[in-house]
Amino acid sequence: MTTASTPVPVRSPLPTGLAGATAVLIGASSGIGLAAGVLLRSVGARVVLVGRDPGRLEAAVARVREAGQEDDPGDAVVGVSGDGGDQRTLDEAFDRAGHTDHVLVTAGSISGAGPVSEVSRDGLGALLGDRLWPAFAAARAAAARLPAGGSLTFSSGTLVVRPVPGMSAPLSLGGAVETLTRALAVELAPARQRVNAVRYGMIDTPLLRSLPGVDSDEGVAAAGANAPLGRVGTAEEAAASALFLMANSYVTGQVITVDGGATLTG
Template structure:
């Protein structure tokens, strides 16, 4: 008979001493997650494409809870590349939790304007990344470990010109439910957090949102009157890691935006 998943306190403090692999951890929500995890005593491994940004991110996370150099590690590369994932896991050693904010939505355009090649490329790149991450994690995570993905509320509230990228982005939510069932016998949990507008460098790269005033204006019509902070978004990931009775769920963190 398979041993039940252990009961433990679901508070973030239970993550102390664990190792968390953060894919897309050099900025935004991933970086905020790294900071929160260090504050509760977790060991963090940041993965991102840009070595210089990773170095700066590691310094930021390390400053949140100064300790040994080994408490914040980095691995440079694309999180959708299996070699990068292998190297990151090898560098980390034993990993208890994996959280991915890696990727982005590209390939936008009206269906009539998209080429078959651009659609294939968008679907192949964006849909493959979660599978690559899941394959690497499933082979290594221990019982009681967790894998958390990220999604966005545009999957539920699409707009014209986003059919290809949202099809790819939405596939992670189906994958989450399928893997939660498939990996349940090994006592590995899988969840996804569906985010609304969060104040990150990615949001501020959009037209009209490159200033505090622009971001404030963008959130003014939301139920809570503002966009979310990166730490508010990242806190949901710590919940998914710490709570051993949550799996197969799509948790929305959007300040009520999807209800407006």
């Protein structure tokens, strides 16, 4: 059993140090979660992907397998279909993972937008269940399984620090995820388990392209034109930040921003 006297293993902070590790990725059938799976497999990590849509999940598993080697064992990439906030789904994912070193939870929806005057109790409750509960559920499962130095990584967004009108409900929950990150880093510190989050800016994913006006290459280019780097980020760039947090065993309780400098502009 891990105790406060158990040291965190010191290993290479480079992504190659994740070779041989096992990562459970919740919300990994597309976008940043899928990109993280591809990157992890390319450096020799074993990956368990969790996603709601069976068809998309099957395609994601195939894509992640392509990033490995021809002689990979059959369980190098595993797919578990189901809601990432459902206990049975999480139990199956962790059971199939066996020893688990890292957990990544990515946000999967942009919902609940609208003026605060239109936010209902039921609507906010549904949003909480869809956005915040999966983070809590993953934390409950991870706390019982991660070794010393293992990591749990959440995702947030830059609108938490640069809010826009009509987003009070979803942004309040995004802020809650960041607070949860810091609180869990302290709570799980005696077990030497690490908890961090990535605050993403605009990333070119199917989720971004589902928004009005950003459903084409031209729309995506225009959306990122005013950022200091002049573009939106790629899913691979976003996922690489999660791998950094997994690999660097001296980072916990942090929310890092990956947004091309967009939060620096007015």
